[in-house]
Amino acid sequence: MSLAAWDERLAQVTALAGVRGAVVVSADDGLAVYESAVDGLESSDVAALAAAVVQRAAELGRALGHATLGLCTLAAERGTILAAPGRDGMWFVVLADPGAELGRLRLLVGDLAPEFS
Amino acid sequence: MHTPPAFLALGERLRQRGLIDAALAVAEAGAARFPMLAEAHDLVGRVRADQGDEEGARRAWLAALECHASHAGALKGLAFLAFRRRDHAEAERRLEAAVQAAPRDPALLRALDRIRGARPRPADAPPSIDDPASGVLLASGDGLRLGGYLDARGDEAAAEAAAAMAAGVAREAERTARLLDLGAWRHVLLEGNAGRTAILPMPGGVLLFSRGTSTPAGRLLTAAERAREAARAWLGESP
Numbered sequence: 458m459s460l461a462a463w464d465e466r467l468a469q470v471t472a473l474a475g476v477r478g479a480v481v482v483s484a485d486d487g488l489a490v491y492e493s494a495v496d497g498l499e500s501s502d503v504a505a506l507a508a509a510v511v512q513r514a515a516e517l518g519r520a521l522g523h524a525t526l527g528l529c530t531l532a533a534e535r536g537t538i539l540a541a542p543g544r545d546g547m548w549f550v551v552l553a554d555p556g557a558e559l560g561r562l563r564l565l566v567g568d569l570a571p572e573f574s
Numbered sequence: 575m576h577t578p579p580a581f582l583a584l585g586e587r588l589r590q591r592g593l594i595d596a597a598l599a600v601a602e603a604g605a606a607r608f609p610m611l612a613e614a615h616d617l618v619g620r621v622r623a624d625q626g627d628e629e630g631a632r633r634a635w636l637a638a639l640e641c642h643a644s645h646a647g648a649l650k651g652l653a654f655l656a657f658r659r660r661d662h663a664e665a666e667r668r669l670e671a672a673v674q675a676a677p678r679d680p681a682l683l684r685a686l687d688r689i690r691g692a693r694p695r696p697a698d699a700p701p702s703i704d705d706p707a708s709g710v711l712l713a714s715g716d717g718l719r720l721g722g723y724l725d726a727r728g729d730e731a732a733a734e735a736a737a738a739m740a741a742g743v744a745r746e747a748e749r750t751a752r753l754l755d756l757g758a759w760r761h762v763l764l765e766g767n768a769g770r771t772a773i774l775p776m777p778g779g780v781l782l783f784s785r786g787t788s789t790p791a792g793r794l795l796t797a798a799e800r801a802r803e804a805a806r807a808w809l810g811e812s813p
Contacts, residue, residue, distance in 0.1 A: 514762060517739040517773075520732070520735050523764075531751070533756035
């Protein structure tokens with residue numbers, strides 16, 4: 458996928474109300490591979506921390522019998538992180554405020570994530 | 575292609591004609607001859623259920639699950655028995671597992687709709703931590719299992735492993751929420767081909783709540799909150 462196409466995918470998500478930013482993360486090392494600005498935060502921090510949660514969750518998922526994971530969500534008082542697996546160990550990670558449309562965001566993240574590789 | 579042994583069709587025909595004793599003789603002889611064939615035990619279960627022998631039927635269907643953990647017929651049978659004794663939570667959980675095994679079976683989907691419609695209001699039916707079918711697992715902050723199972727068969731080893739890993743997820747969730755200034759974490763929701771699992775913080779530990787993919791995410795989270803309340807009470811009562 459070209460950089461312009463990645464930009465376009467990220468823009469589809471960050472255009473939603475309440476979305477603070479989006480990052481494509483390499484789950485193995487927690488590095489941000491591609492990012493849009495994450496409002497008020499360092500994208501690299503979001504990437505590293507989200508990757509740590511995703512790794513642990515994937516480990517638990519395997520123990521629970523999941524051959525494939527679709528979506529991992531961390532909900533907190535002042536925000537929600539959604540992460541969905543792309544290809545080749547990439548994860549698409551989105552940070553949203555509490556007022557964001559989570560239902561729509563879940564669909565979009567799940568649809569777009571497989572395109573990142 | 576594998577041809578099912580002839581006794582299965584014969585036993586089922588006898589059962590449908592009401593020749594229950596003959597059907598049972600055929601089914602039990604077949605199950606003895608093919609002890610690893612889930613369909614044989616499933617047939618025994620159906621005949622026993624027709625006889626009104628619920629314990630015998632339950633044993634047979636559990637034996638079928640030993641042979642084939644996601645056998646839809648056995649899961650449906652166990653759901654039927656649970657429904658009969660008004661254990662709607664187990665009935666729903668068994669049917670969800672059956673639907674996962676046979677997602678296009680319209681009879682199973684109808685049965686699941688019926689059981690959901692017949693189920694008491696959620697607030698009236700808190701999950702039982704001690705019931706393997708409840709799908710609730712409690713772990714301490716350092717990953718020791720406090721109680722519950724994630725598997726209707728009550729697999730202790732799997733529950734211990736899941737408890738250890740869930741504590742790791744909780745630690746990372748807490749750290750991430752703190753360092754990104756997101757406040758206290760409320761849950762981690764994990765969704766995959768095998769179902770949905772919510773991980774919720776509890777005082778001194780973590781709760782896992784699992785359901786099949788047919789349970790919507792929002793409903794799962796609502797039920798998980800209720801399970802946490804039940805777990806708090808259970809921990810207060812446990813030795």
